[in-house]
Amino acid sequence: MRKPNIAVLGATGVVGREILKILVENEVQYNEIKFLASVKSAGKKITFKGEEHTIIEATPQAFEGVNIVLASAGGSTSLALAPEAVKRGCVYIDNSSAYRMEKDVPLVIAGVNDDDLKNHKGIVANPNCSTSQLMLVLKPLHDYAKIKRMIVSTYQAVSGAGLAAINELKENTIAQNEGKDFENVKFKKPIAYNVIPQIDVFCDNGYTKEEMKVTNETKKILHLDADTPISCTAVRVPVFHGHSEAVTIEFEKELTPEKAREILENAWGVEVMDDIDNYIYPTPRDAAGKNPVYVGRIRKNIAFDNAIDLWCVADNIRIGAALNTVRLAESVIRMGLF
Numbered sequence: 531m532r533k534p535n536i537a538v539l540g541a542t543g544v545v546g547r548e549i550l551k552i553l554v555e556n557e558v559q560y561n562e563i564k565f566l567a568s569v570k571s572a573g574k575k576i577t578f579k580g581e582e583h584t585i586i587e588a589t590p591q592a593f594e595g596v597n598i599v600l601a602s603a604g605g606s607t608s609l610a611l612a613p614e615a616v617k618r619g620c621v622y623i624d625n626s627s628a629y630r631m632e633k634d635v636p637l638v639i640a641g642v643n644d645d646d647l648k649n650h651k652g653i654v655a656n657p658n659c660s661t662s663q664l665m666l667v668l669k670p671l672h673d674y675a676k677i678k679r680m681i682v683s684t685y686q687a688v689s690g691a692g693l694a695a696i697n698e699l700k701e702n703t704i705a706q707n708e709g710k711d712f713e714n715v716k717f718k719k720p721i722a723y724n725v726i727p728q729i730d731v732f733c734d735n736g737y738t739k740e741e742m743k744v745t746n747e748t749k750k751i752l753h754l755d756a757d758t759p760i761s762c763t764a765v766r767v768p769v770f771h772g773h774s775e776a777v778t779i780e781f782e783k784e785l786t787p788e789k790a791r792e793i794l795e796n797a798w799g800v801e802v803m804d805d806i807d808n809y810i811y812p813t814p815r816d817a818a819g820k821n822p823v824y825v826g827r828i829r830k831n832i833a834f835d836n837a838i839d840l841w842c843v844a845d846n847i848r849i850g851a852a853l854n855t856v857r858l859a860e861s862v863i864r865m866g867l868f
């Protein structure tokens with residue numbers, strides 16, 4: 531197998547740092563590696579595999595000689611730099627939402643729709659974190675019983691909004707405990723001891739962009755009909771790591787909770803934690819730092835026909851971003867697509 535030259539763009543960020551960890555864990559084989567970030571970090575040192583490396587400013591020229599870019603540096607950075615990287619022959623795996631719904635850009639969860647990678651034209655998009663964890667759960671159920679409609683409510687950790695958001699939860703909590711005033715910057719409302727029913731900006735239809743990402747990205751990844759009814763409410767909760775989701779799925783054909791449990795017990799990347807008699811169900815603390823998507827509370831939904839409810843939890847920075855990015859790079863290498 532040909533070994534690529536890789537670049538980690540956004541290497542100093544929450545997602546970028548996790549990408550570096552997973553490159554080591556997964557023993558990804560490469561020739562050379564570059565660490566790219568903004569001008570602010572250029573020249574600073576980063577330690578990787580026990581050695582110090584210099585961070586390079588992400589300019590178009592920085593992509594010369596690179597085969598695969600693992601990018602997590604925000605949408606505007608990707609809009610500016612992805613075309614430059616592609617022009618220089620790179621496969622650009624993007625964590626931002628900038629290109630996800632573009633027709634020519636495959637939106638892929640490794641293990642779910644890898645074949646879509648074959649159609650890439652340089653840019654490959656990593657789905658939104660809430661969508662990502664859900665896909666590994668939905669795909670095997672959809673293969674069995676075909677999704678008819680779905681309602682999702684998310685309970686999302688602050689790490690999904692980057693380092694500044696993690697710090698805001700820490701500082702807001704300390705200020706609250708000490709009875710001091712606190713000015714929230716990253717979130718529209720105080721995040722300590724609170725939940726906020728807004729992630730990203732509002733769209734004309736009253737949903738947030740985050741909620742519409744879950745709806746639209748799910749349809750693209752699972753190749754569902756454009757008019758499949760999917761509705762999402764996305765909520766930020768004062769949790770550092772791990773997104774949780776309460777999901778109601780109605781199917782075309784009957785799917786009992788027992789069958790759903792059996793399917794998910796055999797599904798790749800999924801772990802069932804479902805024994806209510808013994809209080810076994812996943813929480814964000816169970817998922818933090820781990821790779822699987824954990825599923826519990828699988829039960830028959832009593833409001834719709836042929837519907838089940840379930841609760842799924844995953845480390846948003848892992849499966850929701852860094853782990854899938856690295857897995858996509860591995861698929862690109864294995865399938866010889868660079």
Ligand SMILES: NC(=O)c1ccc[n+]([C@@H]2O[C@H](COP(=O)([O-])OP(=O)(O)OC[C@H]3O[C@@H](n4cnc5c(N)ncnc54)[C@H](OP(=O)(O)O)[C@@H]3O)[C@@H](O)[C@H]2O)c1
Nearest residue numbers: 540542543544545567568571603604658659692693850851
């Ligand atoms: N797929 C997903 O589910 C998912 C999940 C979480 C995050 N994300 C996405 O991943 C991206 C990063 O998120 P994060 O949480 O890691 O954010 P973060 O902690 O704020 O880190 C941002 C990174 O981007 C770099 N950067 C910012 N502006 C840049 C520029 N103009 N040129 C080059 N590098 C630049 C920063 O470098 P400096 O340190 O030099 O500023 C830093 O390395 C965002 O697009 C976010 O939406 C995706």
